[in-house]
Amino acid sequence: MRRYFARKLLIYGLTFVVAVTVNWMIPRFMPGDPVSAMVARARVSQPEAAEAMRTYYNNLFGFDEPLWQQYLHFWGALLQGDFGISIFVFPTPVGDVLLDALPYTLGLMIPAVLLSWFVGNWIGALSARRKVLDNTVLPAGYLLTAMPYMWIAVILAWALGAKAGWFPISGGYSLDIQPGWNGDFVLDALHHWVLPFLSLFLVALGGWAIGMRNMIIYELESDYSSYLSALGAPQRLIRRYAFRNAVLPQVTGLALQLGVLVAGALVTEIVFAYPGLGSLILAAIQNQDFFLLQGAFLFIVIGVLIANFLIDIVYVVVDPRTRTGMAGGTS
């Protein structure tokens, strides 16, 4: 067991280092110079003043150092939990900007990921044994899973928001409400949450349902099922075995899909002007805000790694073979 987790942790550690390094590199190789943009925005006309300002900012953000030093400092600051100062929301620390946005993204992502997984598997498993259901779920599932996130988001916004008027189509909460822990705000935030949640949920749902349906059919046709059936075991029992085997690849799939889902959530947020990380990332790119971009990606990398780690733990729980393997390994 210990060796299993040690190996996993090592892999996650390495992934983290590589991901963070790539994160650090990408904005620095984007075209354009954020300090020039900042100085230009300040509309400083006098060359000496512009030069003084440029020097100041270069120094502040550490752009006057050689790249390798910037890289080392970046790690040093990062380990102290310092993500730097945002250029776009100058001079707010990136950490603060991100923490304001994070609840919205998590509040959207986590329910969408989990509920779509559970509901998708459930529908998929049901449809595998009912012809009528299969005939409707399969095409619907393919349609949903093939839809780009923003497309379904726009359709939902149009149908349920603009036409039916049931849900607001933008923002995380109404204009006249201030965030706080009270009934008014929570209800209002939930109301705004429905459409972005639905668009994420529906796309993911289709994929899981199709996957589960196919897995169940495969398992039901496998040797052990036929054997059980020949022994005269009840259909219910056979299906239960099939389900337990079929769900394992789905758990793996969840780990693999997380990155895609995050990307989907970002796009969805932009469509609904939802005040989460997605809108921030877009703004950071447009404003060449290296630090905000870095920080946002870092949060995402950490989030995906943690989720994957949790899935590894879950795997140990749901798949007895992992435990047997580990027991064999340690003895």
Next chain:
Amino acid sequence: MGTRTRLRVTTALAVFTLAATACTGGGSGAGGTGGTAGKGGSLPRNETLYTTGTQWGPPANYNPLRNWDHATGTKGLVYETLFHFDPDEGKLTPWLAESGSWTDDKTYEVKLRTGITWADGKPLTAKDVAYSYGLGKIEASAFHSLWSWLSDAKAVDDTTVRFTFKEARYQEWDYTLYGQPVVPEHIWGSRTDEDVLNGVNDKPVGTGAYKLRSKTQDRVVWERRDDWWGTKALSMTPAPRYIVDVSNPSNEVVIGQLGQGQLDLSNNFLPGASSLIKSKKVVSYYDKAPYMLSANTAWLVPNTTKKPMDDAAFRRALAASVDTGKIVKGVYGELVKPASPTGLLPQWEQFEDKALIAEKGFTHDPAAAKKELAEAGYKDTNGDGFVENKDGSALSLKLAVPSGWTDWMEAAKVIAAGAKDAGIKVTTEFPDQNALNERRGKGDFDLVINNERQLSNTPWTYYDYIFQLPVQKQQNTVNFGRYENEEAWKLVQKLGGVKTDDTAGMKAAVSKIQDIQLTEMPLIPLWYNGLWSQSTTGTWTNWPSDAEGAPKAAPALWRNWLEMGGFETLTQLKPAK
């Protein structure tokens, strides 16, 4: 068996849920503390003004010296200036100052109003003013250039500030008087230079009519101060108790929110605004074309360091090839007005030299453009329909506008088509805005469109934008085309030294500059961008308009516009019910 399976699935679910709640719990907690000091519940709709169009991201700071990225209203609602400027009348109106006058050619004295207090109860004194202007001495300060011609700002007594000048730039000084915010020395005096210039200043204490109530990622909420000095001294009270400025979401979202009456004022360009106005969904300054007041001029900027744009004849031919009428009608649906050949905004009409324009001004005329090109020696030697350079090499220019600026992208296509009719090959390109800004600063372009200079108290700011010398390695704000003309720049400086009440003197100086401008055509004026302003009347009425009896102020919360009528608009609003 059955129960065990269920148990396992439940365990898995529990792990997930735990993780989920742990994450959300942590995140929300942090969001709460990082967010606001605001109380829960909603603001009363009939006392709240919702605005958008100025802020494009989270409110960044409340530092009035950073008038390019502070939260909307920091300068104007919280921090105030000595004067305001009334573009309609073309003159300064005393604000914090009771009066101001030149006591001799190089000394300016400001008398402050008495009885003005900061939000913390301390009185505003002449020392605060001297201190605030003195902050420009910090080298990295954005208004450091002021101190190259100002030599001293001194508090003579509690209500008198005396400014002495090395070089009296009267035009620019008036501009400074209504542009520079006054901050409290008793709070700012102990701050480091760095904190002064770059601090967040998250508890702004100003003399203004509003104070900060709360802020979140996508909005800032201002609350009226009922003890504001202006209520008594100016007999003005801004009508909304709360002002909520929302970061600009997408155009579709803004149009939706206007339609539902959630937003009261949008100061953003909305494609198709004319149809919204015609169908009475929103109101604007004019109820027919051009719908909006003019706020700035969009110019076609040729890079005069490149051939053939270094040739005035070529630039004139290019100017005559532009079909501005088509842009105004086709691209903007008449939301904008075609610019005059001088590019001077309608508010500056009195400075146009009409006789000169009749003689040297240009209009859209492809035939004249062709003639001009032929006379200057540009010929189509290879018969492809486009003229070549004088040395026979291929001539092909690229017009760059930022990607995503759909109106400008369309306008660029119209310009390219017009140039083609005149025999000039112009292609369009749409790079990323930041990349384009950088290239523009370095002079690495053929043609760009720019409109960064706004309406002000004097056409001097426009001529400074067109002619400023010397050309630097990096041109951040002015003279992007790197046009060098010593004589013109001398005339501009001379205009800067004309007293602002000497209209005849200003006209004479401007006329000479216009002569050079129309002959040399360093920039080609295209159209007047509007003071985009779409408002709804469900909650607030009495918006500025050209209708009789309606207020005439400029309805904008844009940076530096609160002093040019934006604040006055707030005081003239009336609740709908």
